Amino acid sequence: MKILLVDDQRAIVESIQKGINWEKVGIDETYIACSAAEAKLILVNFPVDIMLCDIEMPGEDGLSLLQWAKEQQIDVCCIFLTAHAEFAYAKKAIQLGGFDYVLQPAKYAEIEKVVKKACEHVKKEKNVQWMQKTQTELRQNRDIFLSALLYRIGQKEYEEADKAFGQLLQLQKFNGNQTVLYVIRCYYRKQNSKIDKWNTELKLFVTRNVLEELLDNKVQVFIAEESQKSFFAMAVDDQQILDNEKWKQVIERFYHFMQKQMATEAAIYTGCGKGVRDGRLPKELMKGLQELPDNIEGKLDGIHWEEESAAEDTGKKDERIETVMQYVKSHVYENISRADAAGMVFLNEEYFSKLFKAETGMTFKDYVLIEKMKMAGTLLKNTNFSVGVIASKVGFDNFSHFSRTFKKVTDYTPQEYRLHCKNKKEKS
Secondary structure, three states: EEEEEEOOHHHHHHHHHHOOOOHOOOOEEEEEEEHHHHHHHHHHHHOOOOOEOOOOOOOOOOHHHHHHHHHOOOOOOOEEEEEOOOOHHHHHHHHHHEEEHHHHHHHHHHHHHHHHHHHHHHHHHHHHHHHHHHHHHHHHHHHHHHHHHHHHHHHHHHHHHHHHHHHHHHHOOOEEEEEEEEEEEEEEEEEEEEHHOHHHHHHHHHHHHHHHHHHOOEEEEEEEHHHHHHHHEEEEEOOOOOOOHHHHHHHHHHHHHHOOOOOOEEEEEEEOEEEOEEEEOHHHHHHHHHHOOOOOOOOOOEEEEOOEEEHHHHHHOOOOHHHHHHHHHHOOOOOOOOOHHHHOOOOOOOHHHHHHHHOOOOOOOHHHHHHHHHHHHHHHHHHOOOHHHHHHHHHOHHHHHHHHHHHHHHHOHHHHHHHHHHHHHHOO
């Protein structure tokens, strides 16, 4: 970190230069200037991170110097030195983006404290700028990322694919556990003669732009060429804007756009969104990419949805929903809200509700209620606890409310249910 000391009195700048423990505050090089003109020469010819500058100087003052630096687009963090605690100076300094100001005479310890704070500020700003630059470059080169990712998956290098994907999440600041991925594989079967002459970059550029516009520019799309007539695309939804129904609508609109606007006949393979867990690529996504038909050219035009048998045939639910369901079953005495459940698996409330209903066929509220009534029924059948005690054991404070709810779910009052179970047992 480099600092420029500016004061029209050489004795003052030399005193500050010698009196401050620069290494302690994070400065490794100091420059001095005794006028605004000298300071400008240094700012133009040397990298300067921080400027410690006197405001009141003959000729051009410190405020004018900072104004000039801003006009020249010289990014420098400025601390002003002043012998006058005048509001007008402070106001002007703030308007120009001055970082702080120190009233003279000041002890070295006070100057060190402010400079150290400025160093930390500059470091943070540089990190932010680096991240922004990296994200911009990554966004511009995102297609290369998808190509590399597909290659890793094709080679069954799953760990490497996971590492690369994790880096993408960090660099792009995607919300890891709320991210859902949607993948397309498309083969151009017949194209308009003009479009057929486009180079690959232009085709992919247009295709990505169309998809992102259909997604209201709220979801990033990565796209990679597979061959001259086919491509892969991956939509990364970290704001839970999409669900499977909306995705189907987007794909149908995309397919019709290709038909009508691009005069292109195509076979499109896609499927439901796959949720990211623990910052890793969904296993079912990697498996699905490997199982896509090799001879895609032989397929008919149109949209081909992946078979949804994997989850349905095995009866396996989303792990996040399973986690919540198990928690509810073992904590029926708690009154678990939708927000509590969504937070437990790091999901947005609205998305959690949609996912829970899609996986179970009922709302989360109904599921909690049914589990509470199941436990209440078990206790009524197998214990001699009073109805009031059982109500409290499943999270009800009000006896009447519990009785009404139990009857609504089972068609029996608690007392009737206990008697029903007793009679059934005696008959058997």
